[in-house]
Amino acid sequence: MKEKKTSPYHHGNLKEALLKTALEMIDREGLDAITLRDLTQRLGTSRTAVYRHFASKEVLILGVIEKGYEQLDLLFTPIFQDRTRSVAERFETMGRAYLDFAVEHPNLYRLLFGEKFRREREEICDYKNETQANGLYALIGLLLEAQEEGIVARENPMVQAATVWASIHGLASLLIDGHLLMSDNIEAIYEYSQGMLLKGLR
Amino acid sequence: MKEKKTSPYHHGNLKEALLKTALEMIDREGLDAITLRDLTQRLGTSRTAVYRHFASKEVLILGVIEKGYEQLDLLFTPIFQDRTRSVAERFETMGRAYLDFAVEHPNLYRLLFGEKFRREREEICDYKNETQANGLYALIGLLLEAQEEGIVARENPMVQAATVWASIHGLASLLIDGHLLMSDNIEAIYEYSQGMLLKGLR
């Protein structure tokens, strides 16, 4: 399929390759560690080839962010929408999947849910963080279902969703940023959190 | 008091001035925005004067972090220890003060509770994040008091503290990092969070 000639002048699919490799590098080494020179060298092109596809390093990163959200979407949507499982089950599974993702991909998690390029995400790309919004809406949907079942109080689901998300995001952040020193208790903390959330939402 | 001569060769108190100004700059413009050249220029010294007091930029930042924790301590300790107020009141006031600090000093908040230099904080300085630990211990103490009063279940207070901290940290982070778009609802979200926490802890 792919011609493996000794580096042809035109890469063929450099844009996608840049996004893919950049995402991998960020995932592995963190946002601050990646360098355009390093990135391009791994792809066998010259350092400025990036600029034929992205206006700047920042714009490239914005592409990576978009790609990251898409991957998250692929991961989470099935869990949310698995109607074969009870609301409580989906809630539990979802929380665990979210935490697992953060722990397994801390650098990527920070990129997606951190502060960097916040303004630019909405200015340059106008996809308005669709996926992230999707995630919130999915959570709101789940909470509405839970309200139907009577296991969650009938209050503003947006406020509830924000509260739930904040709880889990806080736990994920403290964990991957090394602020919870009693790491062996993670499981206990997570279970307590879940229980407290369910109890508090009732 | 201070001699305002036309820049004497020796600054007199450069180390403290560096820490103070660096903290102000980080608070205002964020960690990534500060530059040793910029910093030293504002203090009227040459760019490399820093290295007579700090081994590197990173070590300087570690000093700023320490200073930041001290300031936080000064701000929070009185609230925790104000025995004239009920446990519930202190809990409420504390949460609000914490959130206020994050919103008013987002860059500083990210520096103190973010990921950067995590390892180095414990390797180089050996103060072991005393203040942060102090904060957690103070919260644990408050929870123990609350357990005495019967408004919080008698379970592992460390786990409870981590859960509470995660909730509020998550809310603060999502807020200052721009992930909660319905910014007008912040107050509602915060109040709901507090209520949910108290209910869930019971």
Next chain:
DNA sequence: CATATAATGTTAGCATTGTCAACATTATAT
């Protein structure tokens, strides 16, 4: 098919920034 034009890639070089080495000036101690 031929060739003009767009797309894509390369090399050279600049500005910024952290850092080091060598040197200069001031404070402190003996």
Next chain:
DNA sequence: ATATAATGTTGACAATGCTAACATTATATG
């Protein structure tokens, strides 16, 4: 009083993002 330590300065280097000018390949249009 002067040797030594403390503190500050200048010059330079390497890494990095980026621009300009040029080179090569693909695509389209006659």
